[in-house]
Amino acid sequence: MFARTLKGIRAALWPLALHFWYKYVLVAVGSVLVLLLLYGINEVIKKTTINFPASVCLMLLMFGGLSLSSWLFGEDKTNIVLRYIDIPFGFALRWMNIYFTPPFVTLVLSDKVSVAEAFTIAAVFVVGYLIGFGIIAYFTWGLQILLGTYKTDMAQDEETQSQESDQDSNQIDKIKEQIEDKEGLNNEDDPHRVPHGVQTEEIEWEDKVKSFLLQWVDFMVYGILFWVGVVVYYTTGYEMPVQLSTAVLLFRVCMLQPLRWRRFLHPILISFSVSLLVFYILSVIKGQNFFSCIRHYKTGRTYLHLFDANQYTAWPGAGDFFISLMDISIVSLSLAMYNYRKDLKRYFVSIAPPIVLCSFMSFFIYPPVCYHLGISASRSLGFTGRSVTMALGMPLVIALDGSTQLMAVTTIISGILGVLCGDFMLFKMFRVRKHDFVTRGVTFGVNCGAVSTAYLIDIDPRAGAMSSLAFTLFGTLMIVFSAIDPLVRVVQRLVGW
Known part of the structure; x- marks a missing residue:
């Protein structure tokens, strides 16, 4: 047994080396290069009077550049470029969900909400959710x-679908992979995953050892980082290494649960809750105030302010690290838009008007309604990002000086509710026909974001494609609105600022 195990370890050495080279060298170098490019774009934007996120700017530039390249040189040559830029962007898409955890972790630092305001927030969310579904659907x-x-009927739609199935099949596979990656639902790292086309036939012992090492090596790396972080924390008081490794390890553990469970036990909700418990235990042992520990989780010193030590005196926290990487994931949405450019x-004429309508409602109706019902100005502005996928909702709400915590919570709940009861509302309450994939996709996309889009991809790929296009364009348009200072001032005045 020992000899066979050693043989398996030797067989795994080269794949392990490739794994480390790809994930810990190529991805790291690629991510740093993207951050440097974003930093340069942000410095250029600061020289102007325009308030626009560098991440969204680069996303649009990349989408335009890839589309132009495909038109001028063809898809084959453009795919060569895609293989290289996919190194950092594919990783960012695959683990996008973990970058959304900082607003949840820092939720404990939010101002206290009265019981009356809490019930008002819940009522506005539920009523707005139903109205949004109905208006966009109809x-x-x-x-x-x-x-x-x-x-007009299922038979006509099935005939059209059969004619298009051959040319759309490859694109549907791309869509499914991209959306599963966005939501962290891709089973690539699942230790129980069996590759397509491979029987469940008996595997050689050496292959089992190699597979085990490749599947769990990242847990080992972050486990070592955790204990190193514990030593650093208790000797120097710097929390970032231990908090970062804790967040990653717990999120990876949550991703081990079966896919069907993740729709209800979302890794973001579970991992951030357990992370808070771990942070509390560590702070009690050290004798540190728990709220001080959480304040150091996100100090604001992201890559954009890394060299601004005068304004940001504290060192970066784990939350700042995740927020910096989230900008890369925003840019990586350009790959999804490029893949769906034909759709x-x-x-376009069926997608664009509902998106414009929903953008107008979210930007100019939600905030004043919330404010006049007794919700604070910051939280009222946070409602603008209620149905915007979190990657784009964060810069949107930050530009409005709204509550990112409220936005984060409502966005995740919107997505989960879309999975649980979206079809019931659409087909039973509003009587939309099940074969109408355009209505289904657009309604889910602008109301439920990427979480529900991943669900649609499994049961209705064409609706999933529409949903992906809808939430990406919707979020981008909202970002554009937030970059126009006169519009921002109008919205802020609507909530008493």
Whole structure:
């Protein structure tokens, strides 16, 4: 047995070396290069009077550049470029969800909410959710009828679908991979995953050892980082290494649960809750105030302010590290938009008007309604990002000086509710026909974001494609609105600022 184990370890050495080279060298170098580019773009933007996130700017530039390259040189040559830029961007998409945890961790530092305001927030969320579903569904449905693109019966739709299935099959596979990556739902790192086309046949002992090492080596690395972080924390008081390794380890553990469970026990919700417990235990043992420990989790010293030691005196925390990487994931959405560019062109007239309508409602109706119902100004502005996927909702709400904590919570809940009861609302309450994939996709995309889009991809790939396009364009348009200072001032005045 021992000899066979050694043989398996020797067989795993080269794959392990490649694993470390890719994840800990190429991805790291690629991510640093993207951050340097974003830093340069941000410095240029600061020289202007425009308030626009560098991450969204680079996302749009990359989408335009890839589309232009495909038009000029063809997809084959463009795919060569994609293979290289996918190194940092693919990783960022795959683990995007963990970058959303900082607002949840720092939720304990938020101002206290009265019971009355808490119930008001819940009521506005529920009523707004239902109204948003209904308005977008009926508007998209009616728009298709008006334009003559609506399929009146299932047979007609099935005929069209069969004609398009061959040319769309490859794109659907790309869509599924991209959306699963965004939500961290890709089973690539699942130790129980069996590759497609491989029987469950008996595996050689050496292969079992190699597979085990490759699947758990990242846990070993972050486990070592955790104990090193514990020593650093108790000797110097710097929390970042131990907090970062704790967050990553717990999120990876949550990703081990079966896919169907993750829709209900979302890794963000579970991992951040347990992380807070670990941070509390560590702070008690050290004798540190727990709230001080959490304040150091996100100091604001991200890559954009790393060299601004005069304004940001504290060292970066784990939350600052995640927020910096989240900007890379925002840029990586350009790959998804590039993959869906044909659908975007084909269904643009059915997608664009509902997105513009939802953007107007979110930007100009949600905040004043919330404010006049007794919700604070900051939280009222935070509601603008209620249905914007978190990667784009963060810079949106920050630009408005709104509550990112409220935005984060409502966004995740919107996505989970879309999975649990979105179809019931759409098909039973609002009587949308199940074969209407455009209405289904657009409604889910602008109301539920990327979480529900991953769900749609499994059961209705065409609706999933529409949903992905919808939430990406919706979030981008909201970011554009937030970059226009006169519009920002109008919205802020609507909530008494």
